[in-house]
Amino acid sequence: MALPSSSTPTASAPASLGERWPPLESTPAVFNQFVWSLGVPEDDVEFHDVYGLDxxxxxxxxxxxxxxxLCFPDPPQVHSILEEISPPIL
Structure with a gap:
């Protein structure tokens, strides 16, 4: 399954960061293409939107x-809360 070029994951981060983890658009199509490009069989894993928890x-x-x-915004307030809960991973 090929995605249109506008939906293809792109790395806009510096090369050193982009090589470790490219920023992704948070849509099922982009996540699917990404994991399939890593070699995960298309028949084994597929992402879907969840529209609610009811x-x-x-x-x-x-x-x-x-x-x-879970995809959520990345404002500075989130970083300060996470730093209080846990030390940085990277």
């Missing part, structure tokens, strides 16, 4: 669910 919304999510990826 029973009706969760019924729309294909089963089984292997993991949930």
């Amino acid at each position: 029973a009706d919304a969760l019924d729309m999510v294909p089963q089984p669910v292997l993991a949930v990826v």
Whole structure:
């Protein structure tokens, strides 16, 4: 499955950072293309949007669910809260 060039993951970070982890658009299509490009079989893993946590919304999510990826904004306040909870990973 090829994505349009506008949806292809791109690295806009400095080369040293981009080689470790390219910034990704947080859409299922981009996440799918990324993990498949890493060699994960397309039949084994596929990302989907979750539109809510109520029973009706969760019924729309294909089963089984292997993991949930939470994407949220990255404002400075988030960094200060995370630093209080845990030391930096990198």
